[in-house]
Amino acid sequence: MTVEKPEGRPGSAQEGLLAETTPLIEQLVADKVASRLMAQDATLWGPEAESEASVRLAWTRLHETSEPLLGEIAELRGQLHAEGVNRVVLAGMGGSSLAPEVITNTAGRPLIVLDTTDPGQVADALEGDLTSTVLVVSSKSGSTVETDSHRRIFTEAFAAEGIDAASRIVVVTDPGSPLAKEAEEAGYRKVFLADPNVGGRYSALTAFGLVPAGLAGVDLRTLLGDAANTAADLARDSAENPAVLLAAVLGAAHTRGAEKVVLADTGSGIKGFGDWAEQLIAESTGKDGTGLLPVVVEAPDSPGFADAGTDATRVAIGQSDDTTMLATSGSLGGLFLVWEFATAMVGRLLGINPFDQPDVEAAKKAARSLLDSPTDDDGGAPVFTDGPVEVYASAGLLSEVTSTLGVALGALLDATPEHGYLAVQAYLDRIADASAVLLRAELARRTGMQTTFGWGPRFLHSTGQYHKGGHQNGAFLQITGAVTDDLQVPGRPYTLGTLQRAQALGDGQVLADHGRPVLRLHFTDRAAGLAHLVKAVQEVGA
CATH class of the missing domain: 3.40.50.10490 (Glucose-6-phosphate isomerase like protein; domain 1)
Structure with a gap:
């Protein structure tokens, strides 16, 4: 190393x-x-962080403490394969999905990751062979709204195919979480209780990272062994x-x-x-x-x-x-x-506590507020519409005479502080709308700004904390798209499309409340809207 x-x-x-x-x-x-x-000294970050740190440091020894999990995971995988179940779908956000995804991609093992509220992307996962599918529901808190929605949707889909849903759901969560209780009551196939003294983003080598990867066929013993070989140097x-x-x-x-x-x-x-x-x-x-x-x-x-x-x-x-x-x-x-x-x-x-995330909850609260009072309003009337793109903006960003997408993009860039950054936030389908990632490089090339790209709501469990709590020098380009075929969340008064919209609008409002410039582009037709935006971006700085 x-x-x-x-x-x-x-x-x-x-x-x-x-x-x-x-x-x-x-x-x-x-x-x-x-x-x-390595000795898990919670005093390293000062007295204000000590309480949090005291229950967040078990990750330093996971290369040792996670070893007993390997046999359990291998046994479950063997049982599932004997039943013809070899398609693994993971419902999880943040650390519950990012680590398993990099582990399986690196090993070349198939894993379908649902860290989205886009109805199209979830529908695509449902279209696979459910008779050979196991769903891993992974949530540290046990109350992650996206993951709970996926669980409900797949439970209904399994039942519609005549499959005993409980036998096809594996749970990874912390002891005592609402999900742990629900899994016990529902009789789910297996519940893996993760070490509660590890935060989500440090959980790669806990059950959150290992269970989905192991069920997908990754050699976990080598992964832990490689970590152990490095630990002595660290x-x-x-x-x-x-x-x-x-x-x-x-x-x-x-x-x-x-x-x-x-x-x-x-x-x-x-x-x-x-x-x-x-x-x-x-x-x-x-x-x-x-x-x-x-x-x-x-x-x-x-x-x-x-x-x-x-x-x-x-x-x-x-x-x-x-x-x-x-x-x-x-x-x-x-x-x-x-x-x-x-x-x-x-x-x-x-001089900060690396184990808390004080600003993550703000966007969640804003989204919940919108879900509690759902309307067909898409955040008020657009400032203007340019072809298949409706343009919305935080207060003061656009003038009343703005009428083209290129001018709106220019206004956002002009509002970005010197040595600031531009964040592209795409609340779209990261499979069907995958070409949206090209916007990052194109905007960075034409503006000279450091530019990030995040799929919504995935980034809310990642860079979303920095956007609100870090250096306040960012500008935000939100992209949302029309939903043609929505999915109802069973047992909840909203659809995935409604949830996706609430997450975008809620986070945008929190960013605006922080005084940050936010430009939201809503595609009334996703393919045409993305093409129109790419053309406008190519004119920036031309």
Whole structure:
């Protein structure tokens, strides 16, 4: 497991960064942060964080404590396969889906992940062979609205096919959660109770990460073994500790004004690691008006990475052939631990609690309020309509005479602070509307701004914390789309489409209440709207 630091030329920015990194390394080593963290010392982040930290540090030993799970998972997989059940669908959000997705994608094992409220994407999962399907319902709190909706919809679908739903539902949750109680009462196939002393974003090697991946056929013993092989290095109070080095570089860069961390894969063989690290970094550090904003890009030559400015630190996932680049490389199990240790250490350097997420609940409350009082109103009348795109905006963003999509985009960009960032938030189907991801690179190329892309509501369980709690220099481009075939959530007075809309409008309102510029584009026809937006983006800066 290695972390390569930048080698700066005399007088270069890299040399300056290295000069500021050295005392932070010395501080972390002198304070024995690594060994204390491995020993689960809850005092590392100060008295205000101690209560939370005292019940959030069991992740440091998961490479050991999760080993007994492997036999249970293997036994269940064998039973299911004997019954012809080999299609695994995972209903989970945030840490409950991001870790299993990167684990299975890297191993080349099939896993259908539902971390969406888009009716089309859920319907696509329902169209698969339900007679060979097992649904893993994964929620730490046991009350995640998206996951509960998926459970209800699949329960009804199983029953409609004459399948005993209880025999096809596996639950992963914390002890004592509402979901644990419901699973017991319903007689679900298996309930895995995860370690409650691990937060969601640090849960890759708990039951949340291991159960779906194991049922999909991943070699979990190797994953845990790779983590164990790295753990000894991470416990050392040494300048050679890769987590100490990574934390010190990111902390020093933040002090110099580089609060963005741009992540690109350079041939690591690990698929989707940036998406997992995005949640870890953003939710752990983005609070109290500070933090590190992860920016996941498509490739090392992508805009935002190759041309990163002074407000960003480039980090390669994989080997580096550029000595001005910070790089982390090694096995997936090892990288999980390196980044978790480093992120916790960065929290200490920034003076924040890396284990809470004080701003996540605001968007959830706003969405619940809209669900409690559902209407056909789509957030008021649009400021204007340009072809298949209805345009909505936060107060003061657009003038009354604005009439084209290109002008509206220009207004959003003009409202972005210097060295700020642009966040594209797509409340769409990440399968059918997958081409929307191209907007990130195109906007970054044409604006020169650090630009992130998130699927809604998935990002609400990830970068959503940073958007409200981190550096307040973001501008937000929301994209919503018309729903043609909606899905009713059984036992609830709303559809998935209604929930999706409430989540978008609720988060947009919270961002606007924080004084951030928000431009929402609603596609009355998704395909035509996306094409129209792409054309408008291509005219930006032309």
